[in-house]
Amino acid sequence: xxxxxxxxxxxxxxxxxxxxxxxxxxxxxxxxxxxxxxxxxxxxxxxxxxxxxxxxxxxxxxxxxxxxxxxxxxxxxxxxxxxxxxxxxxxxxxxxxxxxxxxxxxxxxxxxxxxxxxxxxxxxxxxxxxxxxxxxxxxxxxxxxxxxxxxxxxxxxxxxxxxxxxxxxxxxxxxxxxxxxxxxxxxxxxxxxxxxxxxxxxxxxxxxxxxxxxxxxxxxxxxxxxxxxxxxxxxxxxxxxxxxxxxxxxxxxxxxxxxxxxxxxxxxxxx
Amino acid sequence: xxxxxxxxxxxxxxxxxxxxxxxxxxxxxxxxxxxxxxxxxxxxxxxxxxxxxxxxxxxxxxxxxxxxxxxxxxxxxxxxxxxxxxxxxxxxxxxxxxxxxxxxxxxxxxxxxxxxxxxxxxxxxxxxxxxxxxxxxxxxxxxxxxxxxxxxxxxxxxxxxxxxxxxxxxxxxxxxxxxxxxxxxxxxxxxxxxxxxxxxxxxxxxxxxxxxxxxxxxxxxxxxxxxxxxxxxxxxxxxxxxxxxxxxxxxxxxxxxxxxxxxxxxxxxxxx
Numbered sequence: 001x002x003x004x005x006x007x008x009x010x011x012x013x014x015x016x017x018x019x020x021x022x023x024x025x026x027x028x029x030x031x032x033x034x035x036x037x038x039x040x041x042x043x044x045x046x047x048x049x050x051x052x053x054x055x056x057x058x059x060x061x062x063x064x065x066x067x068x069x070x071x072x073x074x075x076x077x078x079x080x081x082x083x084x085x086x087x088x089x090x091x092x093x094x095x096x097x098x099x100x101x102x103x104x105x106x107x108x109x110x111x112x113x114x115x116x117x118x119x120x121x122x123x124x125x126x127x128x129x130x131x132x133x134x135x136x137x138x139x140x141x142x143x144x145x146x147x148x149x150x151x152x153x154x155x156x157x158x159x160x161x162x163x164x165x166x167x168x169x170x171x172x173x174x175x176x177x178x179x180x181x182x183x184x185x186x187x188x189x190x191x192x193x194x195x196x197x198x199x200x201x202x203x204x205x206x207x208x209x210x211x212x213x214x215x216x217x218x219x220x221x222x223x224x225x226x227x228x229x230x231x232x233x234x235x236x237x238x239x240x241x242x243x244x245x246x247x248x249x250x251x252x253x254x255x256x257x258x259x260x261x262x263x264x265x266x267x268x269x270x271x
Numbered sequence: 272x273x274x275x276x277x278x279x280x281x282x283x284x285x286x287x288x289x290x291x292x293x294x295x296x297x298x299x300x301x302x303x304x305x306x307x308x309x310x311x312x313x314x315x316x317x318x319x320x321x322x323x324x325x326x327x328x329x330x331x332x333x334x335x336x337x338x339x340x341x342x343x344x345x346x347x348x349x350x351x352x353x354x355x356x357x358x359x360x361x362x363x364x365x366x367x368x369x370x371x372x373x374x375x376x377x378x379x380x381x382x383x384x385x386x387x388x389x390x391x392x393x394x395x396x397x398x399x400x401x402x403x404x405x406x407x408x409x410x411x412x413x414x415x416x417x418x419x420x421x422x423x424x425x426x427x428x429x430x431x432x433x434x435x436x437x438x439x440x441x442x443x444x445x446x447x448x449x450x451x452x453x454x455x456x457x458x459x460x461x462x463x464x465x466x467x468x469x470x471x472x473x474x475x476x477x478x479x480x481x482x483x484x485x486x487x488x489x490x491x492x493x494x495x496x497x498x499x500x501x502x503x504x505x506x507x508x509x510x511x512x513x514x515x516x517x518x519x520x521x522x523x524x525x526x527x528x529x530x531x532x533x534x535x536x537x538x539x540x541x542x543x
Contacts, residue, residue, distance in 0.1 A: 036371075154380075154387075155383065158383050160370075161367065161380070162365075164334060165361050165380075167334055169355075169380070170353075170354025170355070171383060217373050217416075218370075220371075
């Protein structure tokens with residue numbers, strides 16, 4: 001028992017654990033829609049656009065979240081516009097738009113060396129340096145996302161399952177798409193300081209994929225993925241403390257382990 | 272070309288297309304198409320692959336924009352009709368069978384535009400779902416994943432989704448494709464029963480023999496209206512050749528029409 005309670009003596013661990021639980025649950029529930037809409041690459045791209053935006057924002061004296069939000073949302077709008085009006089698939093548009101924003105950020109970093117440390121923290125996560133503002137933003141984004149997903153459950157389920165039929169039945173699919181893109185952007189940005197740009201995509205996808213292996217029901221998949229995300233956040237934080245390794249990596253590695261186990265469980269479940 | 276399937280007052284029309292031209296960018300699929308389908312009709316559209324059947328259905332449903340002309344469903348502009356008035360069954364081939372949904376969750380989607388915002392099923396919704404599932408014979412499969420049921424049950428599940436809101440018009444995209452001959456027969460009989468309850472039905476199909484034996488009215492379509500009428504009247508060598516572009520053999524046997532291509536491959540003649 002003492003082994004489990006010992007890390008709680010440290011302020012950084014308590015903050016980190018709280019952030020990891022919230023980010024795990026948030027990415028878990030959002031990740032279900034990401035996986036089922038075939039948007040796994042979007043999370044990866046958006047995190048790069050957000051970090052590029054954060055760096056561009058620094059040059060205009062904007063804080064991390066403002067720059068990341070502006071460029072993240074701009075990336076979503078530009079990607080939607082490109083795919084809507086041209087014969088370009090979404091993955092290609094993501095590759096061009098988000099990488100261009102990220103490259104602009106890298107160019108600024110290499111020109112102005114003074115915020116290199118912040119840049120590295122955003123790349124790999126900086127759970128030790130979480131501020132009250134970071135925790136507040138994660139809590140706000142998680143709350144807004146959960147409430148919105150709760151009340152748009154029907155609309156998002158139908159438009160995710162069959163976009164065209166949903167439109168025919170009278171669902172406002174374009175509004176649903178925009179709403180989800182907004183929630184995804186906010187979730188990715190809120191998660192950046194905890195898991196880092198390089199790990200966000202896996203944090204979004206792994207719990208949802210694991211949940212998919214455990215159930216054939218959409219509502220259960222949402223519940224399982226949220227719980228798996230939160231639990232892997234907790235265990236990932238403990239592993240980070242025990243092995244003195246960056247928390248983003250332990251969370252992702254443990255998520256991958258749980259997913260591997262679920263692959264073994266699925267055939268047993270189907271017997 | 273005008274095809275008034277039944278002379279009726281405008282208020283009795285389920286579908287009305289007036290001088291509609293539709294297509295994709297520079298490729299016009301059909302032009303200046305006018306047709307009217309009265310309430311209570313059961314109509315099938317037949318034609319070769321890529322003849323514009325699906326484009327026509329999507330234009331009627333309001334999800335494919337028209338280049339010119341107007342489309343009205345029950346006197347409302349297509350796409351602006353009250354949710355729940357039109358039921359739609361997509362091609363089974365277009366369904367994502369890996370998606371984690373049970374039969375009950377799929378049927379439930381048909382009620383998603385009733386204005387309720389709570390995610391869970393209300394008592395009255397559950398009653399409606401159970402009633403339609405029972406009527407269509409999928410009640411026992413409500414908690415099964417959609418891939419774990421038979422082809423016939425899959426078709427009935429999507430039919431139940433379309434019917435659970437009690438629509439006035441039912442549109443089906445190739446409901447007989449991808450299922451065996453017995454299931455085809457069952458589905459078309461079921462649609463006949465539904466039509467007798469007063470629901471207008473419009474479907475597309477490739478299966479001329481099934482249409483000939485089950486549907487009261489047929490439209491032959493190939494990038495425009497070729498002919499329309501009762502199968503016994505319009506399934507002639509001339510019209511079908513005009514529709515499909517090849518020689519078609521029509522055999523009448525004990526009141527049934529049997530339709531086939533006139534140049535079948537005979538593998539027995541092949542020396543290899």
